[in-house]
Structures are given as structure tokens and as C-alpha cells.
Amino acid sequence: MYDPLNFRASDDRYERGEAFYRRCGRSGILLPAVSLGLWKNFGDTVPYERSRSILLYAFDHGVCHFDLANNYGPHAGAAEQTFGRVMRESLHPYRDELFVATKAGYDMWQGPYGNWGSRKHLMASLNQSLQRMSLDYVDLFYTHRFDPATPLDETLQALVDIVKSGKALYVGISRWPLDATRYALNFLRQRDVPCLCYQGRINLLDREPLTSGILSAVRDAGCGFVSFSPLAQGLLAGRYNQGIPENSRMRRDVTLREEQLTPDLCQKLARFCQLAAERGETPASLALRWVLSQKGVTSVIVGASSAEQLGQSLPAASAPALSEEELAMLECLFETPKGA
Numbered sequence: 001m002y003d004p005l006n007f008r009a010s011d012d013r014y015e016r017g018e019a020f021y022r023r024c025g026r027s028g029i030l031l032p033a034v035s036l037g038l039w040k041n042f043g044d045t046v047p048y049e050r051s052r053s054i055l056l057y058a059f060d061h062g063v064c065h066f067d068l069a070n071n072y073g074p075h076a077g078a079a080e081q082t083f084g085r086v087m088r089e090s091l092h093p094y095r096d097e098l099f100v101a102t103k104a105g106y107d108m109w110q111g112p113y114g115n116w117g118s119r120k121h122l123m124a125s126l127n128q129s130l131q132r133m134s135l136d137y138v139d140l141f142y143t144h145r146f147d148p149a150t151p152l153d154e155t156l157q158a159l160v161d162i163v164k165s166g167k168a169l170y171v172g173i174s175r176w177p178l179d180a181t182r183y184a185l186n187f188l189r190q191r192d193v194p195c196l197c198y199q200g201r202i203n204l205l206d207r208e209p210l211t212s213g214i215l216s217a218v219r220d221a222g223c224g225f226v227s228f229s230p231l232a233q234g235l236l237a238g239r240y241n242q243g244i245p246e247n248s249r250m251r252r253d254v255t256l257r258e259e260q261l262t263p264d265l266c267q268k269l270a271r272f273c274q275l276a277a278e279r280g281e282t283p284a285s286l287a288l289r290w291v292l293s294q295k296g297v298t299s300v301i302v303g304a305s306s307a308e309q310l311g312q313s314l315p316a317a318s319a320p321a322l323s324e325e326e327l328a329m330l331e332c333l334f335e336t337p338k339g340a
């Protein structure tokens with residue numbers, strides 16, 4: 001149990017060594033191979049002590065990259081507020097050891113400036129985020145989604161100006177389509193504010209950035225790639241092997257629906273967990289190793305509803321890359337037979 005007001009980080013927090021950190025594209029930044037996301041479990045419906053213990057456990061174990069967004073909660077803004085409280089109480093002396101990311105683009109406040117990719121929304125939202133998190137600047141600021149209605153140049157110029165204002169050190173884009181991504185990478189590079197990383201979803205159940213060419217385009221441009229939901233919201237962590245636990249995301253949240261757990265998927269997940277056990281690994285670790293073995297992936301951003309869960313994800317960060325045969329074998333497990 002942590003005493004928040006007398007928190008002193010473990011002297012061993014970097015004991016995992018260099019193998020735990022990976023270079024983000026062709027930048028100067030190293031990110032932990034396993035980073036922590038605050039989408040769920042940090043809002044105002046969760047006991048503050050639990051959220052704090054996950055954050056402090058992360059930092060104590062070398063996880064120094066925290067991924068937030070203006071709207072993470074519930075309620076929107078609450079995850080940034082929780083983070084801000086932990087900053088003030090415990091992590092303030094360690095600010096220079098932290099890499100804090102936030103985003104803007106999804107619905108945040110009422111009226112025409114409360115979402116999407118206008119300069120007005122991005123700048124106002126970042127100011128609000130800094131206040132909630134008790135920070136002077138964020139390390140990384142993303143546009144959270146592609147806005148088909150705002151001129152790309154307006155969104156991208158706002159990112160450039162945000163870096164020039166000192167409110168963010170680096171910028172990134174999340175879930176942009178391929179053509180717009182290529183345009184953004186060029187635009188930002190030409191203005192000497194190269195895109196640090198692209199955030200997209202890669203996991204054993206969803207390989208879209210691999211098949212669409214996003215990952216290779218980003219990698220070739222020297223931009224990093226961080227993968228969100230690498231455990232498919234818990235499906236790949238063995239969470240649903242014995243049915244649907246009462247305290248699970250599937251019970252609580254609309255983002256993971258019961259209908260997704262088809263008999264076919266249950267069978268595949270059971271085989272995957274059995275294989276992990278035969279290899280002496282947790283399913284979470286094996287699933288994360290598959291993502292981390294994709295050329296161009298810098299870091300996986302995991303979620304956790306307890307410090308123990310996060311602890312199970314960490315060994316993947318320092319484990320060797322899987323071989324081509326191992327990768328293919330795992331992909332095979334989840335393939336849908338042709339004609340099905």
C-alpha cells in the first residue's frame with residue numbers, strides 16, 4: 001500500500017534495463033515497450049486509491065509513459081483529474097522522468113468547438129487538459145481522430161503552433177486513414193515538427209494497421225507506432241475463460257459487448273490460453289509479445305484494473321521477439337477458415 005503524501009519511488013524502478021525501452025521512430029525519445037493507458041479505471045466511478053496504486057505501481061516498475069485523453073473517464077475529464085491529483089500528491093518530484101500524452105478530438109463540451117479538429121478545439125482542449133493534470137506542458141499531444149470536415153492544414157498547423165508555444169514537446173496522430181497520414185507526416189516534417197508517433201490498434205484479433213499499410217508507411221517515414229487495446233480489452237488476457245466475471249469490462253462497459261464473445265471466439269481464446277500455458281507464459285504476455293514483434297511497433301499501451309494485471313503485462317517488454325514461425329502459428333489460431 002502506498003502512502004501518497006510520502007511517496008518515494010523505488011530505487012529499482014529502472015532495473016529492467018535498456019531492453020525495456022525502445023526508440024520511437026527516428027526520434028530522440030525512448031518509450032517503455034509496455035506503457036499504461038488511462039481510458040478506463042481512472043474515472044470518478046472507481047475508488048481513487050485503486051487508480052493511484054496502479055499509477056504508482058507502473059512508475060515504480062519503469063513504466064514512465066502514460067496515455068490519456070481529454071475525454072477519458074467517466075466522466076469526461078475525470079481521468080486527467082485523477083492523474084493531476086496523483087501528480088500533486090506523489091509524482092511531482094519526478095516530472096522529468098515522466099512522458100505524459102493527451103489527446104483532443106472526441107466530444108468534450110457543448111457547442112461547435114467541443115470536438116473534432118479545429119484549431120479552436122485543439123488549443124482550448126489542451127489548455128483544459130493542462131489544468132486538470134496540474135502540468136505546465138505535456139510531452140505528447142495527439143489529434144484523437146481524423147476530421148473529414150476541417151482542412152487538414154488547419155489541424156496540422158495547430159499542432160505545429162502548439163509545439164512552438166511550449167505546451168507540448170511532441171505531436172502525434174491517432175486513427176487517421178493512410179492518405180491523410182502520409183500528408184500529415186510530410187506537412188509536419190516540412191515545418192520541423194516531425195510527428196513522433198501514430199496511435200492505432202493492433203492485436204491478434206485486429207490487424208488492420210498491418211493490412212492497410214499504415215504501419216509500414218509510418219515506419220518508413222521514421223515515425224513511431226504505439227498500439228492501443230493490445231489485449232483486445234481483456235479478451236486476449238484470459239479474462240473470459242470461465243464466463244463473464246462480474247467485475248469485468250464486459251459487464252460494466254459498452255465498449256466490450258457480450259455478443260462479441262461468440263462460441264467460435266471462445267474456442268480460439270481457450271486454445272490460445274492453453275498454448276500460452278504450455279509455453280510457461282501468461283496469455284497477456286504472449287499476446288503483447290506478438291504485437292511487440294511487429295516491425296515498427298514502439299510500444300503497447302495496456303489498460304489494467306489492478307496493479308497485478310499490469311504486473312502480468314510487464315514481462316513481455318523485455319522478452320525476445322517471437323520468430324516468424326511463432327508469429328504465423330499464433331495468427332493461424334485466430335484465422336477464420338475460408339468460406340466461413
Ligand SMILES: NC(=O)c1ccc[n+]([C@@H]2O[C@H](COP(=O)([O-])OP(=O)(O)OC[C@H]3O[C@@H](n4cnc5c(N)ncnc54)[C@H](OP(=O)(O)O)[C@@H]3O)[C@@H](O)[C@H]2O)c1
Nearest residue numbers: 037038039228229230231232233234237248249302303305
Ligand atoms: N487512440 C484511441 O482511439 C484509443 C482507443 C482505445 C484505447 N486507447 C488507449 O489504449 C489504452 C489501452 O486500451 P485498453 O484498456 O482497451 O487495453 P487492453 O490492454 O487491450 O485491455 C485492458 C483490459 O484488459 C483486462 N486485463 C488486462 N490485463 C489483464 C490480465 N493480466 N488478466 C486479465 N485481464 C486483464 C482488464 O480489463 P478488466 O477491467 O475486465 O479487468 C483491462 O482493463 C487506453 O487506456 C487508452 O490509453 C486509445
